[in-house]
Amino acid sequence: MKGDWVEIVVDVGGAATRTYEVAATRAGRRVEIGNRRGIVEVSEVTRTGTAVRTARFMANRVLALVEHPVSDEPPGGGG
Numbered sequence: 001m002k003g004d005w006v007e008i009v010v011d012v013g014g015a016a017t018r019t020y021e022v023a024a025t026r027a028g029r030r031v032e033i034g035n036r037r038g039i040v041e042v043s044e045v046t047r048t049g050t051a052v053r054t055a056r057f058m059a060n061r062v063l064a065l066v067e068h069p070v071s072d073e074p075p076g077g078g079g
C-alpha cells in the first residue's frame with residue numbers, strides 16, 4: 001500500500017552502520033521482503049507482482065529490518 005516503507009540497518013564495517021529505506025511510492029504498490037540463500041531482498045512490487053526496484057543485502061550484515069505499515073486510521077485519530 002502506498003506509504004508503506006521498510007528500514008534496513010546494515011553493518012558496513014568497524015563501528016559504522018548505514019540505514020536504507022525502500023518505500024511503496026505509488027498507489028497499488030507494496031513492499032515485499034525475502035530471505036534467500038544468505039541474501040535479504042527488499043522489493044517495491046506492483047499489483048501484478050512485477051518488481052519496480054529491489055535492494056539486496058548480505059544477511060549476515062543486516063542488523064535490523066523494520067517494517068513501517070501505513071496506518072488504516074483516518075487523520076485525527078478517527079474518534
